[in-house]
Amino acid sequence: MNDQPNPDQAxxxxxxxxxxxxxxxRNAYPGMQPLxxxxxxxxxxxxxxxxxxxxxxxIDNSVAxxxxxxxxxxxxxxLHIIAEHFERISHHLLVVPGAxxxxxxxxxxxxxALGQCRNLIRELGxxxxxxxxxxxxxxxxxxxxxxxxxxxxxxxxxxxxxLVSLKAGIEDAEHNTTRFVVLAREALEPNPNQxxxxxxxxxxxxxxxxxxxxxxxxxTNGINMTRLESxxxxxxxxxxxxxxxxxxxxTQRNLRLALEELDFFSHEVRILGVYPRxxxxxxxxxxxx
Numbered sequence: 001m002n003d004q005p006n007p008d009q010a011x012x013x014x015x016x017x018x019x020x021x022x023x024x025x026r027n028a029y030p031g032m033q034p035l036x037x038x039x040x041x042x043x044x045x046x047x048x049x050x051x052x053x054x055x056x057x058x059i060d061n062s063v064a065x066x067x068x069x070x071x072x073x074x075x076x077x078x079l080h081i082i083a084e085h086f087e088r089i090s091h092h093l094l095v096v097p098g099a100x101x102x103x104x105x106x107x108x109x110x111x112x113a114l115g116q117c118r119n120l121i122r123e124l125g126x127x128x129x130x131x132x133x134x135x136x137x138x139x140x141x142x143x144x145x146x147x148x149x150x151x152x153x154x155x156x157x158x159x160x161x162x163l164v165s166l167k168a169g170i171e172d173a174e175h176n177t178t179r180f181v182v183l184a185r186e187a188l189e190p191n192p193n194q195x196x197x198x199x200x201x202x203x204x205x206x207x208x209x210x211x212x213x214x215x216x217x218x219x220t221n222g223i224n225m226t227r228l229e230s231x232x233x234x235x236x237x238x239x240x241x242x243x244x245x246x247x248x249x250x251t252q253r254n255l256r257l258a259l260e261e262l263d264f265f266s267h268e269v270r271i272l273g274v275y276p277r278x279x280x281x282x283x284x285x286x287x288x289x
Contacts (some may be wrong), residue, residue: 005033005034005035005052006033007050007051007052007053008053009031009032009033009053010032010033010034010035010046010051010052010053010054011025011029011032011033011034011035011052011053011054011055011056011182012034012035012036012037012042012043012046012047012051012052012054012055012056013025013034013035013036013037013043013055013056013057014036014037014038014039014040014042014043014057015036015037015133015134015135015136016036016133016135016136016138016139017034017036017135017157017160018134018135018138018139018153018154018156018157018158018159018160018161019036019133019134019135019154019157020058020087020089020134020154020178021056021057021058021180022034022036022135022154022156023087023154023156024056024058024085024087024178024180025056026156027085027087028056028083028085028087028180028182029054029056032053032054035051035052040057040069040070040073041073043055043057044073044074044077044078044079044183047079047183047184047185048077048078048079048185050185053184054082054182054183054184055079055182055183055184056085056180056182057070057074057180057181057182057183058070058178058179058180059178059179059180059181060178060179061089061112061176061177061178061179062173062175062176062177062178063112063115063116063171063172063173063175063176064112064115064116066229071229071231071243072231074181074183074272075201075241075243075270075272077183078185079183079184079185080183080184080185080186080187080188080272080273081181081182081183081199081272081273081274081275082182082183082184082187082188082273082275083181083182083188083275083276083278084179084180084181084182084197084275084277084278084281085179085180085181085182085278086177086178086179086180086278086280086281087177087178087180088176088177089116089171089176089177089178090154090155090168090169090171090176091113091116091117091134091152091153091154091169091170091171091176092152092153092154092155092157092158092165092167092168092169092170093107093117093120093150093151093152093165093166093167093170094138094141094150094151094152094153094157094158094163094164094165094166095141095147095149095150095151095163095164095166096141096142096145096146096147096163096164097162097163097164098147099147099148099150099164099166100166101124101166103147103148104124104126104147104148104149104150104166105126105127105148105149106126106127106128106129106148106149106150107121107124107126107127107128107129107149107150107151107152108128108129108130108131108137108140108141108149108150108151108152109130109131109134109137109151109152109153110130110131110132110133110134110137111130113134113152113153114128114130114152116171116172116173116176117152117170117171117172118172119172120167120170126150131151134151134152134153134154134157135153135154135157135160137151137152137153138151138153138157138158138160138161138163139157139160139161141161141163142161142162142163150166151163152170155168177280181199181273183273187273187274188273188274188275189274190249190274190275190276192249192251192252194276194277195247195276195277196247196248196249196274196275196276196277197226197245197246197247197274197275197276197277197281198245198246198247198248198249198250198255198271198273198274199243199244199245199271199272199273199274199275200243200244200246200259200269200270200271200272201241201242201243201244201268201269201270201272202214202241202242202244202262202266202267202268202269202270203240203241203242203266203267203268204240204242204265204266204267206240210265210266211242213265214261214262214265214266215228215262216261216265217257217258217259217260217261217262218246218258218262220258220261221254221255221257221258221261222254223246223247223248223254223255223258224246224247224248225244225245225246226245226246226247226281227243227244227245228242228243228244229242229243229244230242230243231243241268246258247277249274250271250274
């Protein structure tokens with residue numbers, strides 16, 4: 001991988017080469033150059049400072065739930081969501097060349113990946129070691145060349161570090177999918193007539209019925225809210241911030257009215273992005289395979 005890619009063709013992600021975010025970059029933007037970053041803050045900064053055109057950020061996983069820290073950081077990153085991407089997660093049991101199911105005694109990976117592969121880990125009787133990320137565990141395994149150790153990571157990680165996949169698709173749940181959002185310095189202006197998603201954050205005071213009143217306009221205007229996450233602000237219990245996804249474009253009358261009502265009953269309403277709805281989302285809603 002080029003250590004200093006062309007900024008106009010670079011897409012930043014958090015993690016080591018071979019991480020699932022790296023895989024999402026390659027699948028969603030095959031013509032761009034992935035730029036690994038140590039932290040989410042570094043990933044946002046790479047785009048904000050012009051070292052990358054986009055950032056690929058995981059939001060939540062269908063098995064593990066939301067990705068920690070992202071909801072706190074993204075509203076203050078100074079960037080805009082311009083797209084979403086859904087990546088099917090297929091975990092591999094990786095080893096060094098020559099190792100077998102009989103030689104491995106321990107397995108290392110990110111805590112979520114380990115939790116998603118409990119059945120196989122139990123079946124093989126492996127001792128679990130929690131690592132910071134999947135690709136990092138693969139990189140460490142490649143460096144140590146330990147035939148008693150395995151890593152759970154992507155097929156891309158095996159390719160990046162010269163490892164062998166003993167088993168593919170070892171996750172317990174077949175629906176294991178991570179949703180990513182793509183961020184850029186400039187907001188996207190999608191066609192209001194195409195299916196869109198609007199993502200925003202807002203705050204309400206911790207008083208009776210505050211959230212009920214704030215969200216009433218979405219119900220009365222027929223707006224489908226597909227996601228609503230809450231978290232405390234600044235470590236205090238006096239106010240709660242919410243992160244929400246709704247279907248529609250803010251210029252459409254029903255969503256415009258719902259947002260106006262939200263603004264009346266809450267405060268600090270901030271739109272993070274308006275972007276096309278991904279085909280995966282529409283296929284899920286239709287019940288198609």
